[in-house]
Amino acid sequence: MRMFLLLTLSFLVVMVGFSASIPTDTVVIGMNTGIFISFDPAVCYEVEPSIMVMNIYSDLFKLQEINGTIQAIPELAESYDISQDGKTWTFHIRKGVSFANGDPLNADAVVYSVKRVLQLKKSPVWLFESLGLNSDNMNETVKKIDDYTVQIRMDKSYAPNIVMSIFAESWGGIVDPKVAQSHDVSGDMGSTYLADHSAGAGPYVLKSWQRNSMIVLVANEKYWRGAPKIKTIIIRDMPESTDQQLSLKRGDIDIAWNLTPEQVNSLKGNSDFNVISVPAQSNEYLAVNAGWGPFKDVRVRQAVKYAIDYDSIIQNIVGGYAIKVEGFIPYGYLGYVSSMPFEQNIAKAKQLLADAGYANGFEVELVTNTTERRRNEAIAIQADLAKIGIKANITIMQASQMYTKMREQGIQMIVAGWGIDFPDPDALAKPFADYKVKQLAWRMMWYDDHAADLAEAAGFELDQSKRIEMYNDLTNYWFENGPFAILYQPLNYWGTRSELKGFDQTAKGYSLAFDLTKMYK
Structure with missing residues (x-):
């Protein structure tokens, strides 16, 4: 009753x-x-x-x-x-x-x-x-x-x-x-x-x-x-996030689930509310097609990574609701590597391009989907690449169309994200480093047997300490050779009473x- x-x-x-x-x-x-x-x-x-x-x-x-x-x-x-x-x-x-x-x-x-x-x-x-x-x-x-x-x-x-x-x-x-x-x-x-x-x-x-x-x-x-x-x-x-914000302030709801960074930040400093944030089980990345034109050269791939202003993207596009992570294994996971080898260094990026034979840069198509955040990330990266002579032409696609084209290895450069299915480094190493499983590495035509073999072997290693060493080795190799730049690990956030x-x-x-x-x- x-x-x-x-x-x-x-x-x-x-x-x-x-x-x-x-x-x-x-x-x-x-x-x-x-x-x-x-x-x-x-x-x-x-x-x-x-x-x-x-x-x-x-x-x-x-x-x-x-x-x-x-x-x-x-x-x-x-x-x-x-x-x-x-x-x-x-x-x-x-x-x-x-x-x-x-x-x-x-x-x-x-x-x-x-x-x-x-x-x-x-x-x-x-x-x-x-x-x-x-x-x-x-x-x-x-x-x-x-x-x-x-x-x-x-x-x-x-x-x-x-x-x-x-x-x-x-x-x-x-x-x-x-x-x-x-x-x-x-x-x-x-x-x-x-x-x-x-x-x-x-x-x-x-x-x-x-x-x-x-x-x-x-x-x-x-x-x-x-x-x-x-x-x-x-x-x-x-x-609508605005309805959630107003309902939270009226006391009609205890938790607002889908607030924007601006809306959730407006709650800070008010004793009637709490702002809760936790690391997301995903990462945001820029990827280049290692089988296409200039990106076949590892020096060009490295130049792209050194061109990006990662801190600016985190602060200005996602309102600070992100963790600066550069490896494919997120914060909070077995095998997480905390080192950050890349920061914006325009001079170094230009030198890498020159060494690879692209001193005058080149033109490339940069694809992303229709969400405002992704569009803004693409615009920021476009501006960063222009500083080293790379002209990135942005193409906006529906997510379904974009990922279909990516699965067909038809994309030159992409801004996208990867959600994690289960909390083990194998769920990241295989997609980002093992082309044999035909996920991200394969879609971006990075056919690297050393990375693929190491990713596969780590998934079967029963000694946890050895697994951690293997993922550290793989991550450091991937930093230097891979076709991906991790932009950040998002933070999930909520406003609560x-x-x-x-x-x-x-x-x-x-x-x-x-x-x-x-x-x-």
């Missing part, structure tokens, strides 16, 4: 425009929810829905920011064993855990959930397939040993952090098989139902989703770690880790 009354109150408050104060056990978020497609962990892949799925379902492992590094720690897998060859993992499932509806969570549920991702073959499936698991071999590779023991055999001996990190993400959420199968429609394994319902064992339950209007999560009182302090979370659809506590801990690790149970009032 109490929960019903609370939800009724919450909906009434929404309907009257939050003229009443928000209850102390309720958090209201203003967010552009246009990216929400599904809450099914086997389907969901977009950032904002994924972090909600992380709080609706529990996984074998959980990602947390510990001592400045995002790490995977055991959750439903109370313990685990790895075979001598490094391929077979045996997970010992925590006993006494139940789904929100009271159904027991056991080995059957774990096996079902992993196989379900492999069978549905939606966007997240490639992460499990990258470990050698697929719908054809799943009956041999994913097995129940007993009621609380599961064995999964990978195709290779991947570094443990890779395996743990992949199983700790939203697609690793354990689904109640009874609920999913009872809502099966034409073999969809309950996917249609789970798009806007939940069947998990996380701290929250999806109560309702009115598309383009409101999402309501309520506390799971059966959560095995203990029910969260905040009993109701309401996400109001607010596509001052009465909301713990959101700084909630957001640590965003977008790969996000723990709503750490919020309170």
Whole structure:
């Protein structure tokens, strides 16, 4: 009855425009929810829905920011064993855990959930397939040993952090098989139902989703770690950042999700608000095609890197909401390299061009997408390159068109970004250095066998200290030879009401880790 009354109150408050104060056990978020497609962990892949799925379902492992590094720690897998060859993992499932509806969570549920991702073959499936698991071999590779023991055999001996990190993400959420199968429609394994319902064992339950209007999560009182302090979370659809800013100032919402740097900076110094910022799990980069014209020469690639005013881009374009990082491994990751070998040095850049035979410069097409930030970055880089005699002609494309052309190796120079799928350096080294996986390095035609072999080998190194050395060596080699200049690592930021506590801990690790149970009032 109490929960019903609370939800009724919450909906009434929404309907009257939050003229009443928000209850102390309720958090209201203003967010552009246009990216929400599904809450099914086997389907969901977009950032904002994924972090909600992380709080609706529990996984074998959980990602947390510990001592400045995002790490995977055991959750439903109370313990685990790895075979001598490094391929077979045996997970010992925590006993006494139940789904929100009271159904027991056991080995059957774990096996079902992993196989379900492999069978549905939606966007997240490639992460499990990258470990050698697929719908054809799943009956041999994913097995129940007993009621609380599961064995999964990978195709290779991947570094443990890779395996743990992949199983700790939203697609690793354990689904109640009874609920999913009872809502099966034409073999969809309950996917249609789970798009806007939940069947998990996380701290929250999806109560309702009115598309383009409101999402309501309520506390799971059966959560095995203990029910969260905040009993109701309401996400109001607010596509416009100005509406979020005004609603936050009125006290209609507790968190404004999509503010501009100018809007969030306007909250600073006001005791009614807090500004929360954390390192993003992404990086912004400039890339040149190493198989095209002048960029075939490593000296030209280095000249481009020395031409850029990185500090100016961070301060003037993203309002300071970025970390100066020049390696492909972001701050907060195993193997992060803190050195900054490049700063704007026009004289050195000109000399490198002259040594390469381009003293008079050359003309190049610089492509980016339609977002204001990317356009401004391209304009700034265009001006920097002009100082060393390179004429960069900017072409603006829709993101889908731009990335299609990039995948066809048809771009000379590009300003873009890379989002990280799981918090391990392998998720960065492969795209940026190993052309064999046909991601960024291949798209920019950097066919460097030394870099590719080192990136691949580091992914299989079981000794963590040796892995770190390998990534340090790779990063330093990549600095000198690669076709990429990392512009910065973004900061994610939010404006919150001052009465909301713990959101700084909630957001640590965003977008790969996000723990709503750490919020309170």
